[in-house]
Amino acid sequence: MLALRLTRAARPAVQLRRLLVAAASAGTGFLLLSCLGYALNRPEAADAAALRLAWCTLPLAATVYLALAVARTDPGTRPRPGLSAVGLGPARLMAISALTTALSCTLGSALALLFFLHLRGDLTGMPFDGAAADVLATGVPLPLPATATLLAVLPATATTAVAVALRPKDPRPRPAAEPHPTGSGTAGADGDETAPNGEPDARPPAPDSGVRTPVGLPWGVALVAAGLTAHAYAGRSAPALPVLLGWLLTATGLVVASPGLTHLCGLLLQACRPGALRLLAGRVLMTEAARIGRPLGVVSAVASAGYAMTTLYDDPAAAFGPLAALGALVVAGSTVATLLTVAVEARQCRAGTTAALLRLGAPAGTLRVAAALRAAALLALFAPLTLVIAALSALPLTR
Incomplete structure (x- = not known):
């Protein structure tokens, strides 16, 4: 219920980005259902159907990438001071982001299914005079397990990606090695001590400029x-x-x-x-x-x-x-x-x-x-x- 309230109370710009995710999910879901219809209409062309399904990984990956970017910019699920006191810690906000992504993607998959059934003539008459019957498998019953599996691929993948990317991280810095005291000797590998007045073993780190150079x-x-x-x-x-x-x-x-x-x-x-x-x-x-x-x-x-x-x-x-x-x-x-x-x-x-x-x-x-x-x-x-x-x-x- 909290995710639904945050989704409903978001600003128009945030709602527009969520609608873009739903639209991309609808397009990807329709492509997946079209692959199923092609396989049902041509059971002898299994290789061609598998190739069509493999090409669907491109829009699937693009849609998941968009859903992840939208979840990162959602202001309603961003950690703020005082939210942990009311039970909205980083883990809870991550779960809300994942649930919001699942709602957007599920909405798109549902729209894809309705449009696919409409084009098949299952809801109304056959539109476009049956011009797209080759990829719709008109007259062939849709297998419910295969249809549900294809439509659940995108919401499950996008939700998992958002949950992994936005998982809470440990805010505590890693403990640094303690430097040797200045002016005291340090034991070497053979038990000998270095000179007390020598240079220290660890030099002070260079000041951080705040900009990391990409290495790829x-x-x-x-x-x-x-x-x-x-x-x-x-x-x-x-x-x-x-x-x-x-x-x-x-x-x-x-x-x-x-x-x-x-x-x-x-x-x-x-x-x-x-x-x-x-x-x-x-x-x-x-x-x-x-x-x-x-x-x-x-x-x-x-x-x-x-x-x-x-x-x-x-x-x-x-x-x-x-x-x-x-x-x-x-x-x-x-x-x-x-x-x-x-x-x-x-x-x-x-x-x-x-x-x-x-x-x-x-x-x-x-x-x-x-x-x-x-x-x-x-x-x-x-x-x-x-x-x-x-x-x-x-x-x-x-x-």
């Missing part, structure tokens, strides 16, 4: 190179598995390398005698590289794959049917919505810093210009990179 850039570049190499050796006449493996390696490399590229973009903004505006924009990019880098990499991977697929076929409209278009819409829409949601999360995390800058007299227009500068810098880096990787991925397949 070399690995991401290596994965992208491996994926492009797999495309180059595959060729147009190769089976689908090497091509899919190459795209998977390339997409993984983009996701791994994107935090490092975002951090590098922030460094470039501060190069060559920067002013206060470029310093502010670059510092924010460096600080948020790990948070916004991975969604940027996912969007870049999806965009490059979509561009490569459209250039691979002479007539994309003939090659992609309505279900493929729905899958592409779910994947692209979920990744873009995830990026925007992460941007909202980053803005919420900067709320204290922004308020401090405003109290110090920083103009609000300067902060908006810095945000626009960050967006322009990221676009200038990732847009050409996406086009280059898409062209290199499609080049061996078009020869």
